[in-house]
Amino acid sequence: MRKNEMVKYVRWSLLAIFLVWITYAAYLHQVLGGGKAPSIHALCPFGGLESLYQVFTTGNFISKIFTGTMTLFIITLILTVLFRRSFCGLICPFGAIQEFFAKFRKKIFKRTLIMPRIVDNPLRYVKYAVLIVTVLYAWKTAGLWMAPYDPWSAYGHLSEGLESVWKESAVGMMILLITVLGSLLYDRFFCKYLCPMGAFYGILGKLSAFKVVRNEQACVHCGKCSKSCPMNIDVQHSLKVTSAECINCQTCVLTCPKPAALDSKAGNYIVKPMVQIALVMVVFFGSIAVSQAGGFYSLTPSQGMTTEALDYNEVKGYMSIEEAAQLTNTDLQEFYQKFNIPENVPSGTKMKEISHLIQDFDFDAVKESFSKQ
Ligand code: SF4
Ligand code: SF4
Incomplete structure (x- = not known):
């Protein structure tokens, strides 16, 4: 296998590992509850941005967001300033889903639509509008108001069953x-048009010194760089790729057939794609290890700073009784009383499953009664 092909496989493997890990983490959250396993929201760095105003004005995080989420957000900021949107090109599991569906399409239909x-x-501007609306409204409401409309949240709850996800977040x-159907037609469909986080990192x-740079003298204008770019950047006609759309995936550099025609550079220094991948991983995992050692990596409600309490009518069916009590900042016993849950129901039981044990318990009706108060 040629060296450049091998580097491409390294990148896909990393994306696959992050995707499998986050999918398993989301499953664990469903099984163990939010007290023991972090939610998909706590693991998404975007929650740090959504929490920023609340942290500055009250010293608390919005609900479902913890110190670890803020740490992840800060780490991705550092990564972006150093290596542009490397988070998108190397780490983001949602980017991985899109790339794997695109691979499937290319294998079957052998073509890419533009x-x-x-x-x-x-x-392309829609994602900036999504960014502004999502963040400003999260700051105003001090909550993850976007969760029911968030495809990432829907993905994280898939192990609950389609019916449950549909009920909680149909949009x-x-x-x-x-996103899945879009990725079957176009590369990185969600990243290009909808992702607020990609807009922010772009x-x-x-500010980053890293850029893909084309050497006009060595270039033979074969167009392979532009054709290979998943973000459809016109690399062939740029001397330097400065576009906010570039996810720093290095595909163009790895596809270029002419030595020294296309390189990734930090200032005047050429940084080989494999070195760049290694640097990104060292910064990412090194920062997580340092923050863990320093006690800044809590992703569950049992540790770290306090979070804004959920209202009782915001309790979801997939939450365990214990998790719902924690997220509403209610003493466990008091929570049993508020929701009329008999004491013999174990605290690890999911709210929507209480009716399996106690026949006349109607979760939706209890929730509804809080909305009317
Ligand atoms: S644009 Fe958004 S979805 Fe795409 S890779 Fe970046 S963060 Fe992930
Ligand atoms: S310009 Fe190159 S590095 Fe940037 S997104 Fe396109 S293929 Fe990836």
């Missing part, structure tokens, strides 16, 4: 479906 420029150009489920990544 959105017509007249549609593509305006659509998120539909956007997840659109702007911040402009």
